[in-house]
Amino acid sequence: MSHIETDLIHSGKSFNKTHAIVPPIYQTATYYAADNAEEYMAAATEARHPHFYHRHGNPVSSQTAELIAKLEGTEAALLTATGMAAISTAVLSVVKAGDHVVAQQSHYSAARVLLKELLPQFGVEVSYADQCDNASFEKAIKDNTTLIYLETPSNPNLSITDLSFVGALAKEKEITTICDNTFASPINQRPGDFGIDIIVHSATKYLGGHSDLTAGVICGTEEAVNKAWKKLLTLGGALAPFDAWLLLRGLRTLAMRVRQINENALQLAQWFERHPLIKRVAYCGLPSHPQHELAKQQMKGFTGMLCVEVDGEDEQQQFQCAQKVLNDLDIFANAASLGGVESLVVHPASMWGLHHSNEQKLKAGINDGMLRISVGVEHIDDLIADFEQALAKI
The missing domain is CATH 3.40.640.10 (Type I PLP-dependent aspartate aminotransferase-like (Major domain))
Known part of the structure; x- marks a missing residue:
């Protein structure tokens, strides 16, 4: 075989x-x-x-x-x-x-x-x-x-x-x-x-x-x-x-791409967990994820997708901080889709707003401070540095 x-x-x-x-x-x-x-x-x-x-x-x-x-x-x-x-x-x-x-x-x-x-x-x-x-x-x-x-x-x-x-x-x-x-x-x-x-x-x-x-x-x-x-x-x-x-x-390159993306995403998620301006990280490869053990049972790797919630005094400030980060990122493009070789980031509450009521967004776990990140194959040090400089401008 x-x-x-x-x-x-x-x-x-x-x-x-x-x-x-x-x-x-x-x-x-x-x-x-x-x-x-x-x-x-x-x-x-x-x-x-x-x-x-x-x-x-x-x-x-x-x-x-x-x-x-x-x-x-x-x-x-x-x-x-x-x-x-x-x-x-x-x-x-x-x-x-x-x-x-x-x-x-x-x-x-x-x-x-x-x-x-x-x-x-x-x-x-x-x-x-x-x-x-x-x-x-x-x-x-x-x-x-x-x-x-x-x-x-x-x-x-x-x-x-x-x-x-x-x-x-x-x-x-x-x-x-x-x-x-x-x-x-x-x-x-x-x-x-x-x-x-x-x-x-x-x-x-x-x-x-x-x-x-x-x-x-x-x-x-x-x-x-x-x-x-x-x-x-x-x-x-x-x-x-x-x-x-x-x-x-x-x-042809799926296995190589996904392995690199998995590795990058885990390291980026671990970095986010240590950052004082990130309120929450959702990544099933982290032990802090509430379903991490289940993910380990049925997944061989933990994907290149993660969500972070930018901190703030209230939801309005969280929204403003999330938008600020989006505008100041250089490597991560603010663009739809996911799973490509390039790293992308979107604001789900804005994307889902056309199809979801506020109640539906809350049921789906979406709030105004959330950013959805699709990690690509770039060097992890550059990806971390990009978020580091963007968060420093809040």
Whole structure:
């Protein structure tokens, strides 16, 4: 059995029918000119055929999907145009009118809109559990619950869901589980190892790793992925050929990037804990994180994502200090997204303000003094120095 670093370079090669080391970009909408009607019918009806029509699949997408499925330890995977295309397609392939979904209090903001606004429009009820309390999931389940939707670590507050507990509970109740694994990446965590049925990613983030593409991925059994593929044919969120190629290229260095990012994030989090102007640090790799022991049980590494809360006499002063720090940072860019080679920082209360009420932000653990940090691969001394000079100007 090969190691993950080797798989990242060599998995999925059967879809590259050329002799090129790097597969070509198949920049075409129609891939297949059949020799006869029987061949055409077979290609048109085969799920995820790599040489039929772009919305069905293409060779580089198939190669990339096979690689990601191997990373997550699942039978199959399906690429989509964005992370939200992956999340919405996966969810809609499971639920129907009259069903009930159990979700968490803390989710990526766009996923929260899907759960709060879109699903109820189609007769799907959604209840919310405290992901830090296993009993909360049990209490939220109803007779018509068909899906438990998870995200761990959660965006942005880095709360951890007990995957083994939820996986076993859902199996007992015959409920499908979906977990967003974007914050962790399959290098740090594989939800399928703990009984989770379907894993989704915004591949824009760690999997791509260079902030130059948008993509999503759905991983699971052949049956689950084929159901999602049929739904995707209607929803239309197919990944473009060039973006599939960029994603495959980015995956080559995933293990190296994530190792460096994990190391940087831990050292930066430890430095923040010692700084007098930082009120709180949320990083699941720190012993001070309330779920650190659980994180150690289900994660191999602790991600490059962390949150800090800038100190202040009241929330208004915290907000002003957080904005001041944002404006004075040089290396850390104040920009959306995460998981790239470059370090980024955002103010979650501002980002989430469009989609969340004040009450919802508080339930999700978001306050006005919080900064969400995506640590990159720069030298750790430079990253610390950047925050040191910015905090000194408060």
